Amino acid sequence: MATPRHEFYETDENLTLSIFDKGAEPEQVKVSFEPRKFFYSHGDKSLVLEPLKGQIDVEKSSFTVGKVKIEVRFSKMAQGRWGALTGDAPDPLAAFPTSSAPTTTTVRKQRKNWDGITTEILGQDKLLTGDQDPNAxxxxxxxxxxxxxxxxxxxxxxxxxxxxYSESGGTTLSTNWDEVGKGRVEVKPPEGSEWKKWAA
Incomplete structure (x- = not known):
């Protein structure tokens, strides 16, 4: 079996492999992805890359068959440059066997439903009526x-x-007629306040 010419370029997130196999029939091309292995075959040509320098996300990796070359896209599980297709470099994910690629999780802060909270509190406390509590x-x-x-x-x-009420300018309210009936009721503003008569 002949090994087709191939080359690659990469970013921190992906690696693109070009396999030069002119006129390859898409139906006859066989490709398989494994976390640390890649296999390609077509006719009498085959390419096996094992172990891959880093781990790949099999679900996100893909390939397309063109007239001149087959383009394979590896999605890296961990960001960073490989520098080579294969090698025994320590797998950056070996320490995380149960985890997929490290991801940054954005936690959305849940907004409080103030209307709902107010309704709930008011529902718990029975509001006093005016004759039970004048300040209610x-x-x-x-x-x-x-x-x-x-x-x-x-x-x-x-x-x-x-x-x-009327003579005190709304500052006094008495129910005792014996006291109120003796004379004019004085204005008694709240402590710290000053009573001023507004001109009409």
């Missing part, structure tokens, strides 16, 4: 609380609430 749900709950208080109050209590 902000202004709406406070308004509900005072509306209910006003609706259930007697006439004197209602008058005390209206008079104290």
């Amino acid at each position: 749900g902000g202004d709406a709950a406070v308004n509900d609380f005072f509306q209910k208080l006003y609706a259930d109050a007697d006439e004197d209590t209602r008058r005390a609430m209206m008079k104290s």
